[in-house]
Amino acid sequence: MKNIVVFTGAGVSAESGLGTFRDSDGLWEKYRIEDVCTHEAWLRNPQLCVDFYNARRRDTLAAQPNAAHYAITKLQEAIPNTRIITQNIDDLHERAGSKDVVHLHGEIVKLRSENDELATVPLQGWEQHYGDRHPDGSLLRPYIVFFGEGVPYFPQACAIASEADILVVVGTSLNVYPAASLLQYAPISSTIYVVDPGMPEFGIYRDRIQHLRKKASEGVPELVDMLIKRYGA
Ligand code: APR
Numbered sequence: 181m182k183n184i185v186v187f188t189g190a191g192v193s194a195e196s197g198l199g200t201f202r203d204s205d206g207l208w209e210k211y212r213i214e215d216v217c218t219h220e221a222w223l224r225n226p227q228l229c230v231d232f233y234n235a236r237r238r239d240t241l242a243a244q245p246n247a248a249h250y251a252i253t254k255l256q257e258a259i260p261n262t263r264i265i266t267q268n269i270d271d272l273h274e275r276a277g278s279k280d281v282v283h284l285h286g287e288i289v290k291l292r293s294e295n296d297e298l299a300t301v302p303l304q305g306w307e308q309h310y311g312d313r314h315p316d317g318s319l320l321r322p323y324i325v326f327f328g329e330g331v332p333y334f335p336q337a338c339a340i341a342s343e344a345d346i347l348v349v350v351g352t353s354l355n356v357y358p359a360a361s362l363l364q365y366a367p368i369s370s371t372i373y374v375v376d377p378g379m380p381e382f383g384i385y386r387d388r389i390q391h392l393r394k395k396a397s398e399g400v401p402e403l404v405d406m407l408i409k410r411y412g413a
Contacts (some may be wrong), residue, residue, distance in 0.1 A: 183412045184262040185344040186252050187362055191351015191376055193272050195397045196243040202353050203232050203378070218326050226321070230310045233322040237288045238306040240270045248350065248375075248396035249276035251404040258412045265337045267352060267359050269324060282333050282340065286324040296321040297332055332356050341365035346411075348403065349374045351396050354381040375399035 190200035201208045215221055216232040256262040264273055264281045269288040273281045286292075293299035293314035300323050301314060306408045312320045325331055337359075341347065347366045356361040363385050366372060374380060375392045382389055392399040 181258060181261050181413075182345040183343045184255065184256070184259055184346045184348065184407065185341055186262065186264045186348045186350065186367070186413075187341070187352070188252075188264070188266040188268060188350045189352025189354075190268060191378075192248050192252075192266075192396045192400070193243070193246070193268055193270055194351065195246045195248070195395060196270075196272055198239055198243050198270055198272075200351070200353075213327055217324070218328055219344060222321060222326065226319075228309050229322065230308050233288065233324060234307050236269070237303070237308075240272075240288050241306055243270065243272065245272040245276035246397050248400035249273055249278070251401040252350075253277040255404045255407060258408045262342045265340060265362065267356070282310070282332055282337050284325070284331055284337060286322070288322070288324070290323040291320040292323040294321050297330070331358055337362055338365045342367065344370045346370060346407065347372045348400075348407075349376075349380075350400055351376055352380060352388075353378070354383075373403055375403060 194200050200206045204245055211232065216229050216387065222229050232316050249272050250274065252264060256278055266273060266283055267285050269286050271287065289303060290300040291303050291308060293316050295316065295318040299314060299316060308322065314320050325383050326388050341362050342365045344366045347370055372385060373390045373392065375394060375396055377393055377395050392403060
């Protein structure tokens with residue numbers, strides 16, 4: 181059975197109403213990363229970070245998975261050696277029924293201990309109240325990998341990518357490292373598909389990539405049907 185790895189970014193959730201970061205009108209045009217998404221920002225003005233991620237959480241809880249999330253679940257059900265790695269902090273893959281999703285940049289529906297990057301707790305509802313504490317006694321902060329921080333699940337993601345026969349990349353500009361370097365870990369013999377209506381930073385992978393220049397809700401179901409037909413049991 182083929183090992184399929186699906187690697188998603190903000191574009192897979194765009195049609196669920198969650199804004200991307202770097203498209204025109206993206207989140208990073210409305211907010212400065214230095215104000216809300218660095219450890220220095222958290223130390224300087226934690227309430228601003230909490231407010232920013234409370235708003236992201238409210239948007240996420242109001243959003244629903246779209247046809248792309250459901251197609252990825254269908255792929256995983258048809259070809260169980262399908263692993264999903266996402267840069268997204270939303271839980272739309274899980275709500276569409278996908279299993280064992282590796283979140284490189286954290287999860288909005290959880291908070292974490294300020295002292296331990298992997299000590300997470302679930303949060304009910306959208307609102308974090310600044311000042312609440314983790315059972316370990318330290319302050320709770322959003323479970324988000326801020327810019328400049330280590331990406332704890334990156335080694336696991338690399339190990340998964342290194343076993344890929346097929347890598348399906350959906351809706352990421354491939355601008356943010358180390359996540360974008362995941363492509364480098366896919367074996368040279370693997371096939372890489374990218375579903376994205378825009379032009380991600382393909383760099384040295386350009387010649388290896390089969391680019392479906394479509395929105396996720398259209399391109400992913402098409403690609404999934406083709407993969408299931410070709411490689412399903
Ligand atoms: N379907 C598929 N792709 C889409 C769609 C769509 N409907 N709409 C936009 N896109 C594509 C864009 O063309 C772009 O290539 O989604 C990509 C979004 O890129 P970014 O906004 O840079 O998002 P992403 O690559 O996920 O960002 C990586 O940056 O700030 C951070 O931590 C944040 O995880 C995020 C990381």
